[in-house]
Amino acid sequence: MYKTLVLDGKSLTIEEIVQVARNERKVAISDEALEKLKKGRKMVQQWIDNDAPVYGLNRGVGLNKDRLVEKERFSQYNRNLLLSHSIGVGPETTIEDVRAAMLARLNTLLVGCTGIQPEIAQMYETFLNCGITPVIPSRGTVGAADIGILSHIGLAMIGEGEVYYKGNRVPVMEAFKEEKLSPMILGPKDGLAIVSSNAYSAGMAAILLQDLDDFIEMADAIYSLSLEGLDGNLDPLDESVLKFRPFNGQMKSADRVRKFLRNSYLWNRKEKTSIQDPLSFRGGFTVHGAALDSLEYVKGLLTIQLNSSDDNPCLIVEEERIVHTANFEVITLVFALEMVGLALTHVSRNSCFRTIKLANPAFTNLTRFLSPDEEQVIAFSTIQKTFSALDAEIRHLSNPVVSDYFPLAGDIEDHATNSALVIQKLRKMLDNLYYIVGIEAIHAAQAVDLRKGAKLGVGTGAVYEMIREQIPFLDKDRNLSIDIEWAYQLVKSKRLLKHIQKAIES
Incomplete structure (x- = not known):
């Protein structure tokens, strides 16, 4: 049971996002x-009487940045903004993704730069704690703030x-009625703060x-079993030699592999059958380590994103100023995510090569x-076609889309990142990898059995x-599609990971 997560706009972690999104951890502002x-809201109210034009407050948004928004139209204008920006298309976003988005937005609101009604932030909190999850589409954002999705x-x-409420899909007013809630009445700047x-x-x-982190640990374990199936040479894992080139990721991967292989027969052979194994075996941990390094880099950038304001305009309450910004730009983060895709192509190809050689x-005798x-x-003999086809998809998906964008909104919005699409294609790559390493695991287990009595690691x-x-x-x-599906589910469900971790701990 988790303690209530107290949000302050500056200390939210990736692990906490997952806990709230998947495990329904409660939150509090x-x-x-x-x-x-x-x-911040008080400052917005004071600014209403100031004639200075402010984007999204007393002026429109996008190409309509020069259109005046009269005071008496604030509520209707902000409602219209939500309606006009509700442009997403299917398929539906998963419940956990919507919860993650609501938590991410709530925490960035708490940085204090939006000027939004505090009651709206409390509505995010209520939605999360009461299990009220808006039905929203998954496509319709170009990655220059997710305005076409968050509007829903x-x-x-x-x-x-x-x-979605208590396991059912219902009109939101039914959930409001049961929870004794009232719909929000929007005021100045509220609409923009919600969508932008x-x-x-x-x-x-x-x-x-989080899923990629877990996957690489499972891939390390399956790679370790493949080493036993190959009757591989463990010299490259020697901690002493690795210290001469201590990249963090490969050190971590090699350390895990050594732990997974503790007590394995491979450590105790008097003679090595091979001086040099194929690179996919000899350096598998270096490829996994490179993927870990790329993940650590992205985690650092994402943690900044989750605890900072990406609002335009930005309220600087301490200085009593409203400043127009480009803080919604996430190109640095998206570049790093594209790098992860390249790392996954190497993880995939290495797994395929190991399976072919097994x-x-x-190579095996x-x-x-x-x-x-x-x-x-x-x-x-023919299962190789399956993982080859899956690997081809991964290779295709690794092509960057961050540079594919149009100038929009009357040419004023002439940069975008396709951030959501980058993440969605990474998810597809990961799903294919569950199959690919699952097939490797099937081969590794078969090879171990054919070695008849080889002592395995912990x-x-x-x-x-x-x-x-x-x-x-x-x-x-027999029908190998059934075996492949079992292996896929074993890896994807993380039951395999939990079993490995339990074995290592004990």
């Missing part, structure tokens, strides 16, 4: 942050649209990075395609045990 919101959350707050942020992309990125007697009987059983033994619970030794030809 800190007293200090609420006071900031009140001061705003609609729910003013009593329009549908939400990168919270949708930031929330999705947080969940993605089926090749020239085992049977062709790991057959238990080469005369009677075809075994894994972690690799746990991997083998989980595989064999669902997928028996291939003693005769």
Whole structure:
């Protein structure tokens, strides 16, 4: 059971985003942050009587930045802003992604630079704690603030649209009635503050990075079992030699592999069957380590994004100023996310190469395609086409889309990042990787069995045990699609990860 997460606009972590999005951890706005919101709102009210033009306050947005918004039209204008910006298309965003977006936006509101009504921030808090999740589309943002997506959350707050509530999809007013809530009545600057942020992309990125972290740990474990299946040489994992080039990621990956292989027969052989293994085995931990390094870099940037204002204009309450900004620009973060895609192509290709070599007697001194009987059983001869096709998709998805954008809104908005699309394609790459490393795990377990009694490591033994619970030794030809799906679910569900971690801890 988690303690209530107290939000202050400056200390939200990626792990906490995941806890709230997936595990329904409760949230609360800190007293200090609420006071900031009140001061910012007071400043907005004072600014209303100032004739100076302010974007999204007394002037329109986009190309309409020169259109006057009269005081008596503030409520209607902000409502219209939400409606006109509700432009997303399907498929629907998942509940956990919407929750992550709401939390990300709530925390950035608490930085205190929007001037939004404090009651709207409290509505985000209520939605999260009561399990009211707006139904929003997943596409329609170009990554220059997610205005076409976040507007749909705003609609729910003013009593329009549908939400998921207590396991059902219902009109938002039904949820409001049961929770004794009233729709928000918008005032000056509220509409822009709701729609103009990168919270949708930031929330999705947080969940993605957590899943990628978990995946690389599982990939390390399966790679370790493949080393045992190959009868591999462990010299490259020697901690002493790695200290001469101590990249953080590869040190972490190598350390995990050594732990997974603790007590393995590979450490105790008098003679090594190979001086140099293929690079996909010899340096698999370096590829995984590079992926870890890229993830750490992105995590640092995302943590900044989750705890900073991306608002335009920005209220600087201490200086009693409203400043027009480019703080909504997330190009630095998106560049880093594209880098992660390149890292995943190497993780994928290395796994494929290891699987191919495990089926090749020239590298293993085992049977062709790991057959238990080469005369009677075809075994894994054609499964290579499956992971080859999946890897081709990953290679295609690694092509950058950050540079594909149009000048919009009368040519005034002439830069974008496609941030959400970058994250969505990374998710597809990860999903393919669950299959690819699952197939590697099937091969590694078969190779280990053909070695007849080879003593496995603490972690690799746990991997083998989980595989064999669902997928028996291939003693005769069968429908391999069923085995592949079992392996995929084992990796994706993270049941394999939990079992490995438990084995290592004990």
